[in-house]
Every structure is written in C-alpha cells, then in structure tokens.
Amino acid sequence: MNFDLTRRLTVEALGTFILVMAVVGSGIMAAKLAGGNQAIALLCNTLATGAVLFVIITIFAPISGAHFNPAVSLVMMLRGELDRPTTLAYIAVQIVGGCLKRRVKSKVILPPYLPQQQALDDLDGE
Template identity: 45%
Template sequence: MSLALPRRASAEFAGTALLVAAVVGSGIAAARLSPTDVGLQLLENAIATALALGALILMFGPVSGAHFNPVVSAVDWWLGRRAGTGLTARELVAYATAQTGGAIVGAVLADLMFDLPAVAWSRTDRTGGNLWLAEVVATAGLVVLVFALARSGRTAAAPAAVGAYIGAAYWFTSSTSFANPAVTIGRAFTDTFAGIAPASVPGFVAAQVVGGLVAVAALAAWYPHAAESADAVVVPHLAEEKP
C-alpha cells in the first residue's frame, strides 16, 4: 500500500527545500571563502550539492521516492499511467506543487542562514541557446539515469549515482546543470552565486521539459519496460512501515 499522499508530499517539500538550501548556501559560502577564484567556488558548490543530494535521497526516499524534481515526477506519471505504476495525475500535481514551494522556501532559508535579505531577485542572467541545450542534456541524462537504475534493480546505488551525476554535470554542462524546474524557480529568489534572473527562468524550464521528453524517447529505445518499475523511482517507496 502506498503511503498517504500528504505524507509523501511533505517529504518532497522538505527534501527539495533542503536541496535548494544546500545549493544556495554552499554557493554563498564558496563566494565568501574563495572570493577571487570562480573555479574553486564552483567546485565547492558542486561537491556540497552532490553530497547533500545523496544524503537527502537516503533520508526521504523511503517516504516519497525522493523525486525532488517535477520532470522526474512527470515522467514517472507518463510512463506509469497505463501500467498502473508510478504517480497518478493527482499525485503528480501534489508532488510538483510541493517541490516548487519547497525550492522557494529553501532559497529563503539559505539567505537567512547567511544573514542576507530573505528574498532578493537574482540579477544573474542565464540565457542563450548553448545554456538551453546544456539543460536539455543535463535533464535528459538525469531522468534516464534514475529510470535505468529502477528498471535494472540497482536503486540501492541511486543516492551515490544521482549525486555523482549532478556533481559531474556542474562541470560538463555550460549551464552548471540546474536540470530541475522547481530548483530553477527557487534559485530566482536569491541574488547570490547560485541565482538565476527571473527573466531567464522560462527558457531554462522549457529546456528541462524538452530534456524530459528526450528521456522518454531514450527510455523507449533502451528500457522499453521502464514503466513496470516506475514505483521504484528514484528509490522504492511503496510499503507502509510496520507499526
């Protein structure tokens, strides 16, 4: 039996909030600790994000699956809708809403922890075809990874694998791999190292949606029965806990 939806949605809210707090907070710390070396700042930000993501999957995965990402949740719904696995449409709406709200709260929390204004719209423009292409690649790779792990029965590796992928994608993509519409929206609320200007958000989100569609096509070719394992994305989360 699936855990109650409010319980799962609250886990998605908290997990996404802590993920964005890690992204933004480590970016602020990196900028303060290494003010003259942008490369080192990015390295510090990437390592902290990758480690936090792995830990958060371990923390919240048994409750909600630890999607923390509307594209992952949407693909989970799309692939599982006919097989009777994955999220229902109602659950998808709840997950995406919780993830987006959590991302905003996470950015505000990070700002407050570093004694900055709770909300300051980012002035960092991130736009251009190369960045959008990078977001397509980053998002598609992430989605294929989590569904490949589920289909091949390797979800125990998800915390390390997903964290490693995102940490690496900070460096091999020109966009530094947002790969997540909720996180993208949340990062618009902070005018710090990890921020993105509100005007740049629609382009990134559109590219991430395209990345999700590319992933669906790739999964159809490489893992045609991925829908059967949609309940195990990012990690299994169906059984009620024993009293």
C-alpha cells in the first residue's frame, strides 16, 4: 500500500521523536536506578531502546519504511529506493523529530520544579 508523502514524513518525524525520547529517557532512568552500576544502566537502556525500536518499526515500517535515521535514508537513496527530494524531506523531518525531544523532555521525564531537572539540563549541555 502506498501512502502519500505527508503521511510518510509525519511517521518519520514521530518515529524519530519516540526513538530519541526512549533512548534519552531510559538512559536517564537507568542511570538513576542502577545505583552507580554502569553495566546495569547500559543493559537497561539497551533493552528499553530495543523494545521501543521493535514496536515503532513494526508499526511504522509499512507506512514509511521506518528509517528514523538520516544515514538510513541516505543509503536508501543510494540504493535507488528513494528519490533525492523525498530523501531530503525524510532527513529534514528526522532532524525535526529528534529536536522535538528538547522541547518536551522536561515535561515528560521530570517536572521542571524538581532538583533533578538540573541533571537533565547538564546532559543537554545547558
């Protein structure tokens, strides 16, 4: 089934956003819950990221191909599976989807009035 470009771009942005939120959110939570054990934190982050990837690829692959990464979109263009304008649009919305994390992280992961907010800001380089 072929979907229009608008729907495919929306799915790419949403999927990239979900993936970035999962990676960052699970990394922060794993670091807090692991009690200083970096191996456990890494394992928790990896398992959570893998689970989220499985779900979003399963749901979004039939619509957009579930690239969620500009490098994947570029490779698909080089293989002739995407044309240049579509590839550039995919890359643009993937970047936007990844950047949206910055706008909502404090509202989703920790409320801004908690002292842990400073730790999140430190991770983002603020």
